[in-house]
Amino acid sequence: MYIIKNAIKCIGRAKGRNILIGIIALVIAVSACIGLCIRQAAESARESTLETLSVTATISFDRQSMMSQMGGRGEKPSENGGGGFDKDSFKEMMGQSGSLSLEEYQTYAKADSVSDFYYTLSASLNGSENFEPVSTDSSDTDSTSGGNSAPSMPGGFGGGMGGGRGQMMGAQSDFSIVGFSGDNAMTAFSSDGTASITDGAVFDEGTENYDCIITEELATFNEIAVGDAIEFTNPNNEDEAYTFTVVGIYTDTAANQDAFSFMGATSTDSANKIYTSYAALKKIVDASEASAVTKTDEDTDREYTTELSSNISATYVFENTDDYYQFEEDVRDLGLDEKYSVSSADLKAFENSMLPLETLSTMAGYFLLVILIIGAIILVVLNILTVRERKYEIGVLTAMGMKKAKVALQFLTEIFVVTLAAVIVGAVIGGVCASPVANALLENQVTSQSSQMQQIDKNFGRDQNFGGGKGGFSGGEMTPPDDLEIPEGMLGGAAEYITEINSAMNITVVLQLLGIAVLLTLVAGLVSMLFVMRYDPLKILSNRD
Amino acid sequence: MAVLSLKNVCFSYGKTPVLQDVSYDFEKGKMYCIVGKSGAGKTTLLSILSGLAEASSGSIMYNDKDIKKIDKYKFRSKYIGVIFQSYNLLTKFTALENVVLSMEIAGVKKIKKAEKALELLESVGLDEDEANRRVLKLSGGQQQRVAIARALSYDAEIILADEPTGNLDADTQREIMEIFRSLAESGKCVILVSHSAEVASMCDECYELKRIIQKNIKRK
Ligand SMILES: Nc1ncnc2c1ncn2[C@@H]1O[C@H](COP(=O)(O)OP(=O)(O)OP(=O)(O)O)[C@@H](O)[C@H]1O
Ligand SMILES: [Mg+2]
Numbered sequence: 234m235y236i237i238k239n240a241i242k243c244i245g246r247a248k249g250r251n252i253l254i255g256i257i258a259l260v261i262a263v264s265a266c267i268g269l270c271i272r273q274a275a276e277s278a279r280e281s282t283l284e285t286l287s288v289t290a291t292i293s294f295d296r297q298s299m300m301s302q303m304g305g306r307g308e309k310p311s312e313n314g315g316g317g318f319d320k321d322s323f324k325e326m327m328g329q330s331g332s333l334s335l336e337e338y339q340t341y342a343k344a345d346s347v348s349d350f351y352y353t354l355s356a357s358l359n360g361s362e363n364f365e366p367v368s369t370d371s372s373d374t375d376s377t378s379g380g381n382s383a384p385s386m387p388g389g390f391g392g393g394m395g396g397g398r399g400q401m402m403g404a405q406s407d408f409s410i411v412g413f414s415g416d417n418a419m420t421a422f423s424s425d426g427t428a429s430i431t432d433g434a435v436f437d438e439g440t441e442n443y444d445c446i447i448t449e450e451l452a453t454f455n456e457i458a459v460g461d462a463i464e465f466t467n468p469n470n471e472d473e474a475y476t477f478t479v480v481g482i483y484t485d486t487a488a489n490q491d492a493f494s495f496m497g498a499t500s501t502d503s504a505n506k507i508y509t510s511y512a513a514l515k516k517i518v519d520a521s522e523a524s525a526v527t528k529t530d531e532d533t534d535r536e537y538t539t540e541l542s543s544n545i546s547a548t549y550v551f552e553n554t555d556d557y558y559q560f561e562e563d564v565r566d567l568g569l570d571e572k573y574s575v576s577s578a579d580l581k582a583f584e585n586s587m588l589p590l591e592t593l594s595t596m597a598g599y600f601l602l603v604i605l606i607i608g609a610i611i612l613v614v615l616n617i618l619t620v621r622e623r624k625y626e627i628g629v630l631t632a633m634g635m636k637k638a639k640v641a642l643q644f645l646t647e648i649f650v651v652t653l654a655a656v657i658v659g660a661v662i663g664g665v666c667a668s669p670v671a672n673a674l675l676e677n678q679v680t681s682q683s684s685q686m687q688q689i690d691k692n693f694g695r696d697q698n699f700g701g702g703k704g705g706f707s708g709g710e711m712t713p714p715d716d717l718e719i720p721e722g723m724l725g726g727a728a729e730y731i732t733e734i735n736s737a738m739n740i741t742v743v744l745q746l747l748g749i750a751v752l753l754t755l756v757a758g759l760v761s762m763l764f765v766m767r768y769d770p771l772k773i774l775s776n777r778d
Numbered sequence: 779m780a781v782l783s784l785k786n787v788c789f790s791y792g793k794t795p796v797l798q799d800v801s802y803d804f805e806k807g808k809m810y811c812i813v814g815k816s817g818a819g820k821t822t823l824l825s826i827l828s829g830l831a832e833a834s835s836g837s838i839m840y841n842d843k844d845i846k847k848i849d850k851y852k853f854r855s856k857y858i859g860v861i862f863q864s865y866n867l868l869t870k871f872t873a874l875e876n877v878v879l880s881m882e883i884a885g886v887k888k889i890k891k892a893e894k895a896l897e898l899l900e901s902v903g904l905d906e907d908e909a910n911r912r913v914l915k916l917s918g919g920q921q922q923r924v925a926i927a928r929a930l931s932y933d934a935e936i937i938l939a940d941e942p943t944g945n946l947d948a949d950t951q952r953e954i955m956e957i958f959r960s961l962a963e964s965g966k967c968v969i970l971v972s973h974s975a976e977v978a979s980m981c982d983e984c985y986e987l988k989r990i991i992q993k994n995i996k997r998k
Pocket of ligand 1 (some may be wrong): 775791796814815819820821822823863
């Protein structure tokens with residue numbers, strides 16, 4: 234007990250020395266605190282997001298392997314004298330790459346890891362005289378064939394890959410019509426979705442009736458009310474017409490922000506999106522197939538079929554990421570060809586969104602290590618100097634009969650008290666500074682990450698709405714609701730980074746800091762202990778210099 | 779019966795012999811004086827007696843027990859009170875704190891240690907103000923008296939004092955000697971080192987340490 238009393242007295246009577254040690258410990262504590270906070274923030278951001286993240290996945294033709302094959306051929310001198318791109322082999326590959334059939338999709342849905350499964354069929358149809366699409370300012374009116382809604386295939390590839398039967402590509406169409414397998418497929422209408430019905434109701438689940446719902450914009454534009462009939466034609470064959478009944482009118486807030494919507498990339502205008510049931514659309518597609526004729530395009534001499542181009546896309550839902558990874562293995566067991574790959578846009582987007590924060594967290598880890606090593610060295614040196622300076626005191630105490638271990642313990646207590654005080658002050662300062670410092674660093678990281686992604690996109694020749702590259706939204710504009718901010722539309726495919734963390738100062742960080750304090754004290758204290766143990770009181774006392 | 783006895787104790791600093799074949803007996807209730815020229819090895823002898831230095835040969839018995847077999851920290855902190863020639867006080871502490879600390883190291887079970895310490899300091903002639911002053915701000919003589927108070931604070935059986943009155947005026951010296959005398963009368967063993975003939979004359983027994991080569995003779 235008197236050891237502690239003694240220690241505290243000694244601290245008070247050597248203020249200069251202890252303030253010096255305290256300042257160094259403080260600097261270490263503040264830096265360590267910020268480093269720990271960043272790591273903690275990254276950790277909790279990952280955990281809390283993963284907790285709420287419902288993972289969905291799609292199976293698609295492996296774009297990457299296809300591209301690398303294409304790239305490989307491109308480098309060779311082309312046989313038909315063209316540039317770097319071999320159109321014929323591309324075509325050939327497109328032919329092979331047809332999307333899986335519904336039956337195949339359903340086979341994989343039987344994997345235990347899958348918690349929910351749904352699919353959509355999409356097709357492009359033209360309007361008729363009294364039913365016209367909302368015209369759009371965007372010049373981006375081509376590349377709409379297929380109306381692909383698979384999130385993993387945005388951009389130019391989507392349309393072409395859908396049909397897979399050498400249909401005429403680039404045929405202009407007015408509407409993108411999507412047939413849903415069930416209510417669960419209509420994710421935009423779910424409780425946390427962006428769309429809602431404003432008039433009428435959604436068509437019955439699984440109905441074969443030609444019922445559909447249209448956007449408010451389209452309804453206003455064509456003066457359509459619930460109950461009215463609308464007529465579509467096949468873009469490849471004007472004589473082929475289908476009549477639908479409008480049973481509901483909806484709005485979709487996500488659709489208004491085209492930048493965030495992956496649909497926007499393939500659809501002329503989200504206002505021209507019409508939803509129906511899978512069964513209804515399937516009936517049309519089958520009818521179209523049955524009545525299809527093969528024609529030859531006069532300009533290109535290529536054959537094409539008048540069959541309605543359609544594309545099926547299936548989505549698997551998982552309860553958590555583990556199930557998703559299990560599914561990746563399951564599909565292979567169930568016989569999925571290597572040409573196809575399972576991908577999860579939302580998991581990818583999540584990983585992407587974590588990228589700057591994780592990089593920062595890794596850097597914080599190294600920083601922490603360096604701080605601790607340098608801190609420990611400085612503290613050890615300071616303590617050696619201190620112990621040498623206090624030689625006489627050690628001699629007196631041991632001559633008085635105080636055990637060396639107790640003397641060492643007293644010195645250890647002194648170091649600990651000073652370090653602890655510094656850590657407490659450091660935790661407060663660090664806790665206050667952690668958020669601004671972390672966010673400034675994070676912004677920096679996001680900026681460099683985005684420019685890196687943009688560079689990659691440029692190298693790949695992709696445009697902006699492909700993959701990442703959209704990050705760098707300034708954190709300040711988005712107010713974080715919880716302890717982190719994931720911008721809306723994160724799941725839209727474009728990488729949008731977590732750009733802001735709130736102070737992650739919590740009990741874990743405090744405990745870690747305490748651990749560091751104890752560790753540093755022990756390291757510094759052990760050295761002083763070695764010195765104390767070495768001293769012989771008689772020698773110290775008999776030569777006082 | 780001797781509480782402390784030296785048997786053929788030899789000691790040398792490296793190759794320089796300081797003590798040779800020293801055999802003394804110290805009994806309870808008596809006051810001893812060790813005399814000898816400067817450099818004769820008196821301080822060295824006290825270091826051996828207090829367990830700070832180890833004899834190169836021979837043995838030191840405490841109550842017929844070799845002190846090598848006694849925990850030297852316990853021996854130093856409880857059984858023996860040492861007044862060092864150079865005081866060896868904690869300079870950053872006050873006089874009072876020095877005394878209280880030695881009681882704490884000795885494990886004295888008194889609750890009011892500060893009061894007892896203050897009493898002791900007063901008995902050696904230090905007032906309360908001086909008792910609460912840092913040791914460095916006390917005069918040499920005052921420091922010496924703090925060292926005496928400290929040695930007495932835990933009721934040790936043996937008191938070793940190296941020139942305890944070397945820095946004191948005649949009056950104070952007499953007072954201090956009175957204290958030692960009453961300690962001896964209360965049954966303690968007091969061993970003093972002094973150059974002063976007056977101090978020696980007040981002791982019950984005197985041992986003279988001769989510088990090496992000459993054989994130490996016992997004088998009654
Ligand atoms: N640490 C040491 N190393 C080597 N020699 C030492 C050491 N300490 C003392 N001596 C020598 O040992 C001898 C005895 O020293 P000691 O201090 O015991 O003398 P002393 O009798 O107490 O003298 P004084 O009356 O001056 O205090 C001296 O010759 C001294 O030079
Ligand atoms: Mg001496």
